[in-house]
Amino acid sequence: MAQTSTMSITLNVNGSDYPLQIEPRVSLLDALREFIGLTGTKKGCNQGACGACTVLVDGNRINSCLTLAAQYQGVSIQTVEGLAHGGTDSSPSEELHPLQSAFVKHDGFQCGYCTPGQLCSALGMLAEYKNGVPSAVCETVCNQPKLTNEEIRERMSGNLCRCGAYNGIVAAIEEYAGKDFMDNKPATREGAR
Amino acid sequence: MKNFKYSVADSLDSAKTALMERSNCRIIGGGTNLIDLMRENIEQPDEIVDVSRLSKQIQQLDDGALRIDAAVKNTELANHPKVRENFPVLSHAIVYGASGQIRNVATVAGNIMQRTRCMYFYDDAAACNKRVPGSGCDAINGINRGHAIFGTSTSCIATHPSDMCIALRILDTKINLESSKGKRTVDFADFHRLPGDTPHLETDLMPGEIITSIDIAHSARGSSTYRKIRDRSSYAFALVSVACILSIKDEIVEDIAIALGGVAHKPWRADILESYLRGTPATEGRFKEAIDREMEAAVGFKHNEFKIELTKRTIFSVLSELKTEENSK
Structure with a gap:
C-alpha cells in the first residue's frame, strides 16, 4: 500500500487563509468544523442527501460533505459565518445579510439546524438562476423562466428541513429575491466577509 | 473511510501514468459518488489522482458534433447555450438528476461512471455479486422495488442510476478514452454492460484507461423531452x-429515438419500439402495439412488478405529448 500521511493545504474561507495539516480523507465539511472551528456549517446526513453542509465555492453552492478538503485549495470558500456584514472572528457580526433577515422575518426555521445550508444554498441558487441555469420544472430549457414559488422549491430540493419550515423558507427567498436580486444586484452582498 | 494518498494531475499524461503505474489508484473528478462509496468502505483506493483541473472545454467539431471534456460539471453542461439549443433533452435530463449542489460538482465522466444505488450494494452485511463477486445477490429475493426489469441476470438486478446517460443514449454519443497505451473511441451504446455473471464489471473501461471526453450528435431530429417518474x-x-x-x-x-432509465443495468434503448414505429402512421393504436412489443422482454420481481405497467404508461404519455408538439409545428 502507498505511504499515507497528512498533507499541508491552505483553505481560503470567508476571505481568510487557513493553513492546515490534514489527512487526505478529511472532507471539506470536517475541515471547516473540526480543524478551522467554523461550526456554522452543519453535518446532517454526511452523504449529500440533506444539504445542511452547503457552502459556496467561488459563489457556487456545493455539499461540503461530499468533497475532500484537499480538492478546494486555491478557491474562495464562503460559509454562513461569512454572510453577515462587518463580523470578525472575535466580534460576531452585528448586521445580518438581508437573506438572513428575511429568514427571521418569515420564520424560515424552527430548530435552525438546516438554516446555514438553506442560506448558502439559496444564495447559490439565485446566482444560478441569474446565470440562466434551467431547472426540471422549466417549460423549456431554452428560455429563462420566472422565479415562481414552484421554481424556488424545485431548485432548493437539495435542502431538507425536518421541522418543515418550507413555507417560511420560500417566502424569505421570494422577498430577498424581489428586493435584492430581481433588480440585478449581486446575489451575494459586496463587502460581505 | 480508509486513508489514502492524494495528488493533483497537472496533465492528462500524468493522470494516465499514475493509473498505469500505481496499483489500486482511482481518479476523482467531483467525487460526489466516489467519496460516498469510500465512506461506506465499498471503494477503498490506496491513491487518488484528482483530474478535476484538467481541460473543461465544450467545443463544436467540424462535423457538427459537440465535444464535451470529461471534467465539465453537470450544471455547466446543462446550461451551455449549444446544449440548450441543439440538445435540449440532455439539459432537461441533467436538471432532473441529483440536486443543484451535486450538479455543480459532479463531472460528465463521473456521471457516466457512477455506480448503482442498490441498497444491498451499499450494505456490506448483504450479499452482493457486484461488491464481492460470487457472494450472491440479496436483492433478487429482497426489497427490490427500485430494481431492473430488463436485462437482469441471476447474479444481479441493479439499475444504472443516471439521468444524463439516458439522454446520451439517444444522442449518438461516443466516448473518447485514453491510456498510456493509446487512444480509442467507443459507442456509448457499448460502454455500459449488462450484469450477466460478472456484475462487478460495469463498463468497457480497461485498466489504466481514462475518459477524456464525449462527443454528442443527433441523427434523430424532431421534438424531444425527458420524463422522470419518482x-x-x-x-x-x-x-x-x-x-x-x-x-x-x-x-x-x-x-424516433427512445431510451429508458431506472429499468436496467445500463441505459436501455427501446430498439424494438423504434423499429416498429419508424416509417408508419403515428397513431395511438400503433404506439400501444409498439410499447407492448418492447415490454415483452420485461420481467418484474416481487416488489417492482409495477414498473412494467408504469413504463408502458410513461412511454405512451411521452409519445402522445411529442406527437401533439410535432402536429402543432
Whole structure:
C-alpha cells in the first residue's frame, strides 16, 4: 500500500487563509468544523442527501460533505459565518445579510439546524438562476423562466428541513429575491466577509 | 473511510501514468459518488489522482458534433447555450438528476461512471455479486422495488442510476478514452454492460484507461423531452424515466429515438419500439402495439412488478405529448 500521511493545504474561507495539516480523507465539511472551528456549517446526513453542509465555492453552492478538503485549495470558500456584514472572528457580526433577515422575518426555521445550508444554498441558487441555469420544472430549457414559488422549491430540493419550515423558507427567498436580486444586484452582498 | 494518498494531475499524461503505474489508484473528478462509496468502505483506493483541473472545454467539431471534456460539471453542461439549443433533452435530463449542489460538482465522466444505488450494494452485511463477486445477490429475493426489469441476470438486478446517460443514449454519443497505451473511441451504446455473471464489471473501461471526453450528435431530429417518474417530486432516483426524440411528418413517424432509465443495468434503448414505429402512421393504436412489443422482454420481481405497467404508461404519455408538439409545428 502507498505511504499515507497528512498533507499541508491552505483553505481560503470567508476571505481568510487557513493553513492546515490534514489527512487526505478529511472532507471539506470536517475541515471547516473540526480543524478551522467554523461550526456554522452543519453535518446532517454526511452523504449529500440533506444539504445542511452547503457552502459556496467561488459563489457556487456545493455539499461540503461530499468533497475532500484537499480538492478546494486555491478557491474562495464562503460559509454562513461569512454572510453577515462587518463580523470578525472575535466580534460576531452585528448586521445580518438581508437573506438572513428575511429568514427571521418569515420564520424560515424552527430548530435552525438546516438554516446555514438553506442560506448558502439559496444564495447559490439565485446566482444560478441569474446565470440562466434551467431547472426540471422549466417549460423549456431554452428560455429563462420566472422565479415562481414552484421554481424556488424545485431548485432548493437539495435542502431538507425536518421541522418543515418550507413555507417560511420560500417566502424569505421570494422577498430577498424581489428586493435584492430581481433588480440585478449581486446575489451575494459586496463587502460581505 | 480508509486513508489514502492524494495528488493533483497537472496533465492528462500524468493522470494516465499514475493509473498505469500505481496499483489500486482511482481518479476523482467531483467525487460526489466516489467519496460516498469510500465512506461506506465499498471503494477503498490506496491513491487518488484528482483530474478535476484538467481541460473543461465544450467545443463544436467540424462535423457538427459537440465535444464535451470529461471534467465539465453537470450544471455547466446543462446550461451551455449549444446544449440548450441543439440538445435540449440532455439539459432537461441533467436538471432532473441529483440536486443543484451535486450538479455543480459532479463531472460528465463521473456521471457516466457512477455506480448503482442498490441498497444491498451499499450494505456490506448483504450479499452482493457486484461488491464481492460470487457472494450472491440479496436483492433478487429482497426489497427490490427500485430494481431492473430488463436485462437482469441471476447474479444481479441493479439499475444504472443516471439521468444524463439516458439522454446520451439517444444522442449518438461516443466516448473518447485514453491510456498510456493509446487512444480509442467507443459507442456509448457499448460502454455500459449488462450484469450477466460478472456484475462487478460495469463498463468497457480497461485498466489504466481514462475518459477524456464525449462527443454528442443527433441523427434523430424532431421534438424531444425527458420524463422522470419518482417517489417524490424532486431529488430522487428514477423509478422509470424516458428520453425521447420524435419526428412526425404527414402523420408518419419520420424518426424516433427512445431510451429508458431506472429499468436496467445500463441505459436501455427501446430498439424494438423504434423499429416498429419508424416509417408508419403515428397513431395511438400503433404506439400501444409498439410499447407492448418492447415490454415483452420485461420481467418484474416481487416488489417492482409495477414498473412494467408504469413504463408502458410513461412511454405512451411521452409519445402522445411529442406527437401533439410535432402536429402543432
